Amino acid sequence: MGCGSLVPEGMRSTWKLAFVAPRFADDRAVGGAETLLRRLAERMAARGHEVSFLTTCAVDHRTWKNERRPGAESHGSLRVQFFPVDASRDAEAFIRLQEKVGRQGTLEPSEEISWYRNNVHSTALYRHLSTRAADLDFIIAGPYLFGLSMAVAQAHPEKAVVVPCLHDEPFARLGPVRRMFKSCRGFLFNSVPEMKLAQRLYGTNPERCAVVGMGLEPFDSDGDRFRRRHGLWSPYVIYSGRREPLKGTPLLIEYMKALRKRHRAPVHLVLTGSGEVPLSVADRKWIHDLGVLPEQEKYDAMAGALLFCHPSSLESLGIVVLESWLALTPVLVNARSEVLRDHCQRSGGGLWFGNYPEFEEEFLYLMQQEELRRRMARQGRQYVLREYSWPQVEKRLMAALEAFSRLPPAALPRRAGDEQV
Amino acid sequence: MNDHSIQIGADGVDAARIVEEIRERVRQKRAAGAYADPAVAQAERLNLGGLDAGSEFMDLYLDALRGACLVDIGDFPIEERRPLLAPLLVPLKRLIWKLLRFYTFRMWSQQNQVNSLLATGVEAVFRNHEQKIAELEKRIADLSNRMDESGR
Numbered sequence: 001m002g003c004g005s006l007v008p009e010g011m012r013s014t015w016k017l018a019f020v021a022p023r024f025a026d027d028r029a030v031g032g033a034e035t036l037l038r039r040l041a042e043r044m045a046a047r048g049h050e051v052s053f054l055t056t057c058a059v060d061h062r063t064w065k066n067e068r069r070p071g072a073e074s075h076g077s078l079r080v081q082f083f084p085v086d087a088s089r090d091a092e093a094f095i096r097l098q099e100k101v102g103r104q105g106t107l108e109p110s111e112e113i114s115w116y117r118n119n120v121h122s123t124a125l126y127r128h129l130s131t132r133a134a135d136l137d138f139i140i141a142g143p144y145l146f147g148l149s150m151a152v153a154q155a156h157p158e159k160a161v162v163v164p165c166l167h168d169e170p171f172a173r174l175g176p177v178r179r180m181f182k183s184c185r186g187f188l189f190n191s192v193p194e195m196k197l198a199q200r201l202y203g204t205n206p207e208r209c210a211v212v213g214m215g216l217e218p219f220d221s222d223g224d225r226f227r228r229r230h231g232l233w234s235p236y237v238i239y240s241g242r243r244e245p246l247k248g249t250p251l252l253i254e255y256m257k258a259l260r261k262r263h264r265a266p267v268h269l270v271l272t273g274s275g276e277v278p279l280s281v282a283d284r285k286w287i288h289d290l291g292v293l294p295e296q297e298k299y300d301a302m303a304g305a306l307l308f309c310h311p312s313s314l315e316s317l318g319i320v321v322l323e324s325w326l327a328l329t330p331v332l333v334n335a336r337s338e339v340l341r342d343h344c345q346r347s348g349g350g351l352w353f354g355n356y357p358e359f360e361e362e363f364l365y366l367m368q369q370e371e372l373r374r375r376m377a378r379q380g381r382q383y384v385l386r387e388y389s390w391p392q393v394e395k396r397l398m399a400a401l402e403a404f405s406r407l408p409p410a411a412l413p414r415r416a417g418d419e420q421v
Numbered sequence: 422m423n424d425h426s427i428q429i430g431a432d433g434v435d436a437a438r439i440v441e442e443i444r445e446r447v448r449q450k451r452a453a454g455a456y457a458d459p460a461v462a463q464a465e466r467l468n469l470g471g472l473d474a475g476s477e478f479m480d481l482y483l484d485a486l487r488g489a490c491l492v493d494i495g496d497f498p499i500e501e502r503r504p505l506l507a508p509l510l511v512p513l514k515r516l517i518w519k520l521l522r523f524y525t526f527r528m529w530s531q532q533n534q535v536n537s538l539l540a541t542g543v544e545a546v547f548r549n550h551e552q553k554i555a556e557l558e559k560r561i562a563d564l565s566n567r568m569d570e571s572g573r
Contacts (some may be wrong), residue, residue, distance in 0.1 A: 348434035
């Protein structure tokens with residue numbers, strides 16, 4: 001089956017692909033990387049490629065309990081196969097080592113092995129993949145931190161294409177991760193800064209790198225509808241996504257507290273997404289923790305905001321920033337996220353702050369300049385439509401797979417010592 | 422990398438220029454002491470990861486630390502938000518404050534001494550390291566120049 005106008009002459013029209021993700025993104029499991037993999041797989045399946053989606057039965061990214069039934073299900077044009085997470089993993093040891101990496105930035109070699117072994121694995125999935133691998137052109141796995149991606153790269157280096165969603169964090173420097181980056185056929189990055197980070201950290205060959213990202217569909221949104229529904233008439237800043245220290249949510253709350261205190265600014269903060277936010281009774285008067293909202297309501301909430309603020313320094317794409325631009329709301333982002341800063345710089349759709357005074361000045365500056373806010377939002381939207389529309393993303397993905405298919409097989413050992421799966 | 426890589430460059434609002442202008446304004450305001458405020462120190466304590474971003478952040482953090490290290494042990498207006506209970510509760514709160522002051526003042530004074538010493542110590546260590554790093558960078562640059570010259 002052909003791919004219509006997306007396939008330039010000389011390019012292959014049909015690929016046999018398996019996507020591997022630690023969880024299946026739906027209304028039960030929310031995750032940026034999982035959503036990205038699902039959407040890429042759906043688009044490729046809709047284009048007529050032979051696509052299977054392999055994932056685990058887990059829903060919760062903290063417990064990794066097998067909550068779904070193993071077996072195959074159809075989700076639209078996508079055939080999804082669920083496999084149980086290995087019960088043998090020592091979750092406590094894994095969490096202990098995760099915390100040690102977070103605290104000290106490194107692990108002893110023996111601890112790295114333990115971290116890898118107790119990561120999220122599914123022997124059933126690996127067995128299934130090994131029986132089918134010979135028929136496949138590529139196995140597309142991600143994100144980088146999960147045992148599944150590392151194991152797939154080790155077992156099938158000549159077919160593995162990793163969608164790393166890489167962040168500049170201590171985990172990126174662990175031995176098993178480094179080895180994975182040396183034993184894959186190719187990498188699909190979400191942004192240029194993410195690709196440069198991989199090349200800086202691992203010396204990844206540029207021929208094996210491609211920036212693809214995820215496409216977003218334009219949508220209509222109505223800020224007034226959100227304000228009416230929630231009776232929120234004060235100006236507000238919004239953050240959507242996982243609410244946790246790694247995403248910078250506590251930092252945003254502290255910055256907003258300081259801003260309100262120093263300038264008696266009547267601005268509110270709206271938080272949407274998963275995760276818990278401990279708030280005092282006083283905080284609840286101006287911080288509106290709405291939890292996970294339906295997509296349309298989230299877009300409406302974005303559209304009604306003065307600004308979208310993304311305080312995270314660990315982003316490989318920042319889908320919510322792109323969505324905020326589609327909702328015609330400018331953004332303020334953490335300057336330490338090269339990816340978010342790069343989006344803002346190239347689009348002109350937002351500003352970036354490195355510390356509280358910069359946050360305060362930028363907020364006050366934008367608050368006073370309605371016309372500038374509108375122009376920034378429009379530029380952000382144009383940027384998303386230009387760079388992250390599905391036709392563009394599909395073209396980049398097809399070109400990347402074509403380029404990877406012409407590379408010599410990765411000249412690396414198939415399996416490495418204690419890290420065997 | 423494939424041929425369909427993302428394009429760089431955008432017309433219209435120059436976000437980098439706006440951010441640079443705002444940073445300049447922040448530098449001027451910081452020099453004038455606009456951010457030596459405990460509220461800023463409180464907000465910045467979660468941004469310590471930014472310490473590796475260079476001495477500009479460190480200067481700000483040290484300013485904030487100096488502003489926040491002393492616990493306010495002075496008297497303050499004692500109030501009661503329930504008007505009916507105010508005539509009873511305000512004198513009671515004042516009495517408790519006076520009774521406890523002999524003990525809390527002593528404790529807070531010690532805490533202030535410790536905080537001040539720590540703040541001074543952190544600043545001294547930072548300045549010392551800053552100077553050493555500058556000297557080492559100068560030496561490396563000199564050695565590189567000499568190697569370049571000897572290689573010619």
